[in-house]
Each structure stands twice: as structure tokens, then as C-alpha cells.
Amino acid sequence: xxxxxxxxxxxxxxxxxxxxxxxxxxxxxxxxxxxxxxxxxxxxxxxxxxxxxxxxxxxxxxxxxxxxxxxxxxxxxxxxxxxxxxxxxxxxxxxxxxxxxxxxxxxxxxxxxxxxxxxxxxxxxxxxxxxxxxxxxxxxxxxxxxxxxxxxxxxxxxxxxxxxxxxxxxxxxxxxxxxxxxxxxxxxxxxxxxxxxxxxxxxxxxxxxxxxxxxxxxxxxxxxxxxxxxxxxxxxxxxxxxxxxxxxxxxxxxxxxxxxxxxxxxxxxxxxxxxxxxxxxxxxxxxxxxxxxxxxxxxxxxxxxxxxxxxxxxxxxxxxxxxxxxxxxxxxxxxxxxxxxxxxxxxxxxxxxxxxxxxxxxxxxxxxxxxxxxxxxxxxxxxxxxxxxxxxxxxxxxxxxxxxxxxxxxxxxxxxxxxxx
Numbered sequence: 001x002x003x004x005x006x007x008x009x010x011x012x013x014x015x016x017x018x019x020x021x022x023x024x025x026x027x028x029x030x031x032x033x034x035x036x037x038x039x040x041x042x043x044x045x046x047x048x049x050x051x052x053x054x055x056x057x058x059x060x061x062x063x064x065x066x067x068x069x070x071x072x073x074x075x076x077x078x079x080x081x082x083x084x085x086x087x088x089x090x091x092x093x094x095x096x097x098x099x100x101x102x103x104x105x106x107x108x109x110x111x112x113x114x115x116x117x118x119x120x121x122x123x124x125x126x127x128x129x130x131x132x133x134x135x136x137x138x139x140x141x142x143x144x145x146x147x148x149x150x151x152x153x154x155x156x157x158x159x160x161x162x163x164x165x166x167x168x169x170x171x172x173x174x175x176x177x178x179x180x181x182x183x184x185x186x187x188x189x190x191x192x193x194x195x196x197x198x199x200x201x202x203x204x205x206x207x208x209x210x211x212x213x214x215x216x217x218x219x220x221x222x223x224x225x226x227x228x229x230x231x232x233x234x235x236x237x238x239x240x241x242x243x244x245x246x247x248x249x250x251x252x253x254x255x256x257x258x259x260x261x262x263x264x265x266x267x268x269x270x271x272x273x274x275x276x277x278x279x280x281x282x283x284x285x286x287x288x289x290x291x292x293x294x295x296x297x298x299x300x301x302x303x304x305x306x307x308x309x310x311x312x313x314x315x316x317x318x319x320x321x322x323x324x325x326x327x328x329x330x331x332x333x334x335x336x337x338x339x340x341x342x343x344x345x346x347x348x349x350x351x352x353x354x355x356x357x358x359x360x361x362x363x364x365x366x367x368x369x370x371x372x373x374x375x376x377x378x379x380x381x382x383x384x385x386x387x388x389x390x391x392x393x394x395x396x397x398x399x400x401x402x403x404x405x406x407x408x409x410x411x412x413x414x415x416x417x418x419x420x421x
Contacts (some may be wrong), residue, residue, distance in 0.1 A: 002283065002302040006266075008395050010035040011227075021362035024400045027348045029174045029202055029341050029391035030366050032227045041275040042229065042268045052264055063267050070270035071257070073277040074233055078200075078219065079210040081238065087260040088270065089232040092201050092222045093122040099260060100219065102247045103166065103195070104130035111136040111165040113289045114158055116150055117374040118143050118173040118180075123199040123220075128356035134321075145378060148176045148328035149337065152184055166394065167196045171203030175372040175389060176328040177341035179203065195240065197286045201225055205393065206307055206339045208300045211235055223269065227393075228276030231269035234260060252306065276300050283394075303394040307340045310392050310401055314342065317405035323347065327379060327387060341391040343375075346412055351385040354411060358388070361407045365390050407420070 008014050013033045016023065025033055045066065049060035053067070054319065071083035080086060107113070113131040115124045117140050131138045142151050143226045158164055167189055199218040200209055205225045217240040223231040241256055272303050278291050284298035288413035306361060318324055322407050327343040329335070346354055355367035369376040369386040376386045
């Protein structure tokens, strides 16, 4: 049984007051809160003796164990075949930019590289830059402006036209919550022998990720989106990895996964990442669960169920507010096609004004384009400064949903709209 109130007790930030107000954390896509066991484990590692790899003394041996445990934890989280397929870096953006240079060595003039209009720039700019250097052509998958779902028919057209070498695509949009039909994408890609790089940063916080089932060549995510520390994670399919030559400096070994890890790694973040994964696995048990794939799956199913309630409640409540536009899936029957992240706009009101007014009421929500500029451009929301983004996690409650909508109702009342927010 998923007890959200019990879960919340694991997160010190959720009981804090800011400027005399109890905060509602409604910007999970910008970074999730951290449970005590994550912070405590990092503190313990750093205060009981730290060391680099390669030594025969206890602290160095401990660090070796830390790195192995982190690879093992991620392997279970995403169902990789082997720990050697897991590499770490500063963040998802840095990892993607680094490996893009290596992958692009296999490209040539005339090749077509496909990206999507719903992706974060971290999964667009590196590939556009690399394509320009290689003389390759870049094509964008557009999205439907009503549903904010990717137009996969256009992807099929690109593939049929020929020349597509590589596809970079997100599992879920961090600005509007749209979930990509990755099974259909991969079926298309495999039919044309196209390599696929998947951004799982937003999706992995809300749903089960299985790289074997997806069948992608690479997949990346960030620890701070799953209640862990800032650390980037890269999955590289063993077979695909052998087709590229990594960009590396001399100290980095030639073998996977170390060839993608430049310099001394953030070992304390690896400790925190492992504990964050253990925390997720423990949600399906009344006791501290062992770290295994089945516990992770059960916990993620519980999270999905709870977050579905949050999504449905928010959609029901927001539908009563005439002045609030919801961008993306709004049909309750289609609720599984989106995460609990919502892009909103209020006619004639700046997104930043609205977000600031919410913050003054204790609702921590974001505003802007969230590094998805093509979304804001296509939706003609540039003049409003983008969208207001509400993003919830498994530690949020239905009562918090009600409070957020109540504040939005106040902001969009006739009295409020006749004055400054």
C-alpha cells in the first residue's frame, strides 16, 4: 500500500517553511527533492574517509565498491545487460555533448540526423552541432499543437525518404509531459537500421525504464530527477558501443565503461544515486527492500498509480478555470499518454508574473521555455515568456493539487485579472 504521508516523512524539505509559508513543491521536472537517506549516505561517505581509485588502502577500496554499487544499481533500474554498459558524468547534458562527438565520427555528408521539437536542447544542440561539423542534414519531428504529441508519421516519412543515420528522441517532454510512443519509434528505426539515442531524464522519474525492451543504442538520464544528487548517467548498448571510437584523454582506459568517464568521478554523488534507487525500491515494502529489479518495478507501478490520481485531479480542477489553458493531453481517457507535468498559460498574462505570484503564495512552479524553445515558438507563446509549468512527483498529495488550483483560481478571477497579479 502506497502511503504518501509516510513517504513525505522521508523528505526533510517537504516540512520546511519559506517566508512563513509551507511550500508546495510543484517543479519536479526542474529537480526532485531528496530523501534523508540520500543526503546522509553522501555525508557518511565524505566524512569517514574519501579516496580516489587505484589504491590498496581501505578508503580507496571503499570507493571502488561505491562505483561498482552505483553501476549495479543503475543496471537494475533500467534493466541493462551488464554493469559495463553504465557510465557516469557531470550531468546528462555533458555526457550527451561528449558522446555526440564520438558518434558523429561515423557520419558523413549526405547523412540525415533526426531530432524532435519536444526535446530539451540537451538532446538537440549536441546533435545539430555534430551534424554541422560532419556536413549532415538535420530534420525535426514536429508535434501536434492540440495534443502536444510527436507526429510520428513525419518520422516515418523521413525514414522512407532515405539517408537517416541517427535519431535522438525523448521518452517524455519535460515541458508539457507528453510521452513518446517509443515502441513505434523503435520499430520504425530498426526497419531502417537507424541508431537511436534516448533522453530518459523526465520519463524515468515516473515510469519503468527497460532498455532491453526499448532496444535503443544509448539512453541518458540525471540523478537529480529521481530524488538523487546531480550526476549524469549514460547507458551504452554493448554491441553499438563497439561501432564508435570514444573521445578520451590518455588517463581514461580504452575499455567500457571507463572510456566515457573523463577525469576523477563524483564518487559521493554515486553513493547518493545508489541510495536514491534503493529508496525507490523500498516503496513497495514495509521494510528496507533489497535492491532488485522486481522491487523497483513494484515501486514504480505504485508511483504510477498515485501520480495518475494526481493527474486526474489536476485535470478535473483545471478544467473548471476558464482562463487557464492546458497545453497537451487533456482527455482523462488519454491520461497515460502524459506525465504529471503540465504546461499552462493565461491569456494576456506573463508566465513569469504568474509563477512569481504562485511563489508568493507558497507554490514553487517554473516558467519559461525550459530549454524547449521550439515548443514555445510553435505554440505562439513567446510574447508571454513561455509557459507556467506545474510538475508533480510521487511525494505530492491531492490536497496540494487542490491548493495549487485554488491559487490559480484566485489569480484568474475577474478582480485579479483587472489588476496586476
